[in-house]
Amino acid sequence: MLEATQTMTTKIMSPINLLHKHQKALAPIISLLLILLVTAIITPGFLHLRMIDGHLYGSLIDILHRGTPTAIVALGMAVVIGTRGIDLSVGAVIAISGAVTAVLTVNTDFPVWLVILCALGSGLLCGLWNGILVSVFNIQPIVATLILMVAGRGIAQMITEGQIVTFHSDTLNAIGNEFFLAFPIRVWIALALVLITIVIMRKTALGLFLESVGANVRASRLVGIEARLLVLSAYLFSGFCAAMSGIILAADIRGADANNAGLWLELDAILAAVLAGASLAGGRIYLALTIVGVLIIQTLTTAILTSGLPAQYNLVVKAAIILAVLLVQSPKTRQLLSQLFRKNMDYSA
Amino acid sequence: MLSNSIGRNLPWLGTLKRKTLQTSLAVILPVLSASAMAESLTIGFSQIGSESGWRTSETESIKAEAERRGYDLKFSDAQQKQENQIKAVRSFISQGVDGILLAPVVETGWDSVLKEAKRLDIPVVLVDRGVAADPSLYLTKVASDFKEEGSLAASWLAAETNGRCNIVELQGTVGSSAAIDRKDGFAAVIENFPNMNVIRSQSGDFTRAGGKEVMESFLKAEGDASNICALFAHNDDMALGAVLAMKEAGVEPAKDIIVLSIDGVPDIFKAMMDHEANATIELNPHLGGPAFDAILAHRDGKEVDKWIKANGPLYLPDTAEQEYAKRK
Incomplete structure (x- = not known):
């Protein structure tokens, strides 16, 4: 009898405990829901979904669809940031991989899978370059990846000869725009990538090792962790993710736009990781929350576009809301709020 | 009645029906x-x-x-x-x-x-x-003159739709002179027609991807594409992106929605050959x-x-x- 009551209490307590334990994790999710709610009030029909030709159609699907490239890039970025690094070159790698995809599709008879492999390979090469600069030559990540950020777009322009190269491929078009089981195919690709990464990071010691390298390189080395190889692999992964995103973005517009593809996407990816609670000082990797961060950013973009706001206010409104989300998430603000709350309670008592 | 008033307000509209229009609004170049x-x-x-x-x-x-x-x-x-x-x-x-x-x-x-x-x-x-x-x-x-490009686009559209059209506009990069002047030039002519309105206007940053994303949101926000009569894009690349968005939403570009843009890049001529765009003004x-x-x-x-x-x-x-x- 007593035992039964005890299990009952633990059962009742556990969600509340969970809430306390994961209070930080809840902040981005609550922010996302709030933004969705407010948008739904401002723009009626924003949450409305209907089926067209066997797939879902509506702004919510647009958010998933448009958020995919950023989500994939942010996944790699979260891992790199976890090692106390940063990868500014992802936007340029997107341009390179898109250019490779387009030029190979147009100029060669390569089958699609080979084109995709080549594009992913170009991303891995870029990642290898960044990784060697950071882990072998010990160049600061922000400087090391800045080199490719600037040069990479030039490389992409050389590949496309400065033109927008348009191509036609049914498979690539499917990756960019078609649906499978009511959802866009690219969303399934991103989902698979996220799940695989989470499993590798959390079901093996790899995630822990990466975080330990980010938190303290020397201590990690002393306990026998191969820090250099781990850092190198983080940049390889980021390059791979960026290349995947580049293929999707090129497939989306059926062309490679070397000047604009993935422009400033690195900033959104970094922001998503930070919204998830990652510290730029390394040591923490939150993969699922990073995706929530991406959804916050993309929801804002889509919401602003559907709201009819004059174009010149886009960036200011977006920045103000992001700032508000970051403020809410900061421990200091939360401390202040809870103090205020307690005082009020005292008065009312 | 309506065409009368068009003729009175904008006498040069008559010349717009010609196949390839030389800029009719412009100061005619001195033949030196x-x-x-x-x-x-x-x-x-x-x-x-x-x-x-x-x-x-x-x-x-x-x-x-x-x-x-x-x-x-x-x-x-x-x-x-x-x-x-x-x-x-x-x-x-x-x-x-x-x-x-x-x-x-x-x-x-x-x-x-x-x-x-x-x-x-x-x-x-x-x-x-x-x-x-x-x-x-x-x-x-x-x-x-970017302003005249915008005006020419608007006057062609007015003639094409008998001055009755709900327009969505894809602006260029916010703050760029091409975007500001093309928007102003377009608006200056549109305001002469009480039944022509720009119902939505957003920036697509002069890129294909931007044009596609913004057009998608326009189509969603309007709910029904039949409410949109024409698209005016500040450059061809955004129009080409928007054409993709229309096709994916089951809307026929150039038929259901008039597609009108500026620049004259090769791909827009290809789109016109495929009956997916209606007009472009060459830069x-x-x-x-x-x-x-x-x-x-x-x-x-x-x-x-x-x-x-x-x-x-x-x-x-x-x-x-x-x-x-x-x-x-």
């Missing part, structure tokens, strides 16, 4: 070249670089025009660097050319080199962009003729306007095939 005798000139041309297809065709057009007239054209590609352009202009001056064409990469920092040219009475013609310098330092500027790359004419007029001691507007024509699908072949 008739007097171009077999005088051979040496002209220096400092180009920005070859960063876009448009710039490459501008370079080629100016070279071809110089060859046609038998001029000796000294060409210099600055690879996007002002210091290279200043060097090039100085070397043209020291070679004692008869005139200089300059496509300035930035607006500022030209005063001293322009003064050097003026001291030796070498006329400098700015092509396709302006500079922030005293207008007396250069002979003239030969460039498109004229053929600036050599008017620029050389201005130098000749100056040599004859004539007064030259400080801005020679060299707007391109509006193209329709019927000539798309030839135009595409020409540009490929």
Whole structure:
């Protein structure tokens, strides 16, 4: 009898405990829901979904669809940031991989899978370059990846000869725009990538090792962790993710736009990781929350576009809301709020 | 009644039905070249670089025009660097050319080199962009008027829809002169028609991806595509992105929604051949003729306007095939 009551209490307590334990994790999710709610009030029909030709159609699907490239890039970025690094070159790698995809599709008879492999390979090469600069030559990540950020777009322009190269491929078009089981195919690709990464990071010691390298390189080395190889692999992964995103973005517009593809996407990816609670000082990797961060950013973009706001206010409104989300998430603000709350309670008592 | 009032307010609308319209709003260019005798000139041309297809065709057009007239054209590609352009202009001056064409990469920092040219009475013609310098330092500027491009687009649309149309607009990059002026020029004509309204207007950043994403959101926000009669995009690339968005939403571009844009890039002609776009206004790359004419007029001691507007024509699908072949 007593035992039964005890299990009952633990059962009742556990969600509340969970809430306390994961209070930080809840902040981005609550922010996302709030933004969705407010948008739904401002723009009626924003949450409305209907089926067209066997797939879902509506702004919510647009958010998933448009958020995919950023989500994939942010996944790699979260891992790199976890090692106390940063990868500014992802936007340029997107341009390179898109250019490779387009030029190979147009100029060669390569089958699609080979084109995709080549594009992913170009991303891995870029990642290898960044990784060697950071882990072998010990160049600061922000400087090391800045080199490719600037040069990479030039490389992409050389590949496309400065033109927008348009191509036609049914498979690539499917990756960019078609649906499978009511959802866009690219969303399934991103989902698979996220799940695989989470499993590798959390079901093996790899995630822990990466975080330990980010938190303290020397201590990690002393306990026998191969820090250099781990850092190198983080940049390889980021390059791979960026290349995947580049293929999707090129497939989306059926062309490679070397000047604009993935422009400033690195900033959104970094922001998503930070919204998830990652510290730029390394040591923490939150993969699922990073995706929530991406959804916050993309929801804002889509919401602003559907709201009819004059174009010149886009960036200011977006920045103000992001700032508000970051403020809410900061421990200091939360401390202040809870103090205020307690005082009020005292008065009312 | 309606067409009457169009005719009264905008008498030039009648001429708009022609297949390839030369800019009817524009100040008609002074026909100076008739007097171009077999005088051979040496002209220096400092180009920005070859960063876009448009710039490459501008370079080629100016070279071809110089060859046609038998001029000796000294060409210099600055690879996007002002210091290279200043060097090039100085070397043209020291070679004692008869005139200089300059496509300035930035607006500022030209005063001293322009003064050097003026001291030796070498006329400098700015092509396709302006500079922030005293207008007396250069002979003239030969460039498109973005406002007139917007107005031409609006007047074509008014004629096409009998002044009755709900328009969605894809703006260029916020703050760019092309976006501001094309929007203003379009709005200035639209406001004469009570039944023409811009129902949505957003920036697609001049890119295909931007145009596609914004058009998707327009279609969702309007709920029903039949409420949108036309799309006006500030450049062709955004229009091409929007065409993809329409097709994916099950809307037929050019049929359900009129697609109208500016620039005249090769791909928009291809889209017109495929019946997916209705009209484009060319951003004229053929600036050599008017620029050389201005130098000749100056040599004859004539007064030259400080801005020679060299707007391109509006193209329709019927000539798309030839135009595409020409540009490929």
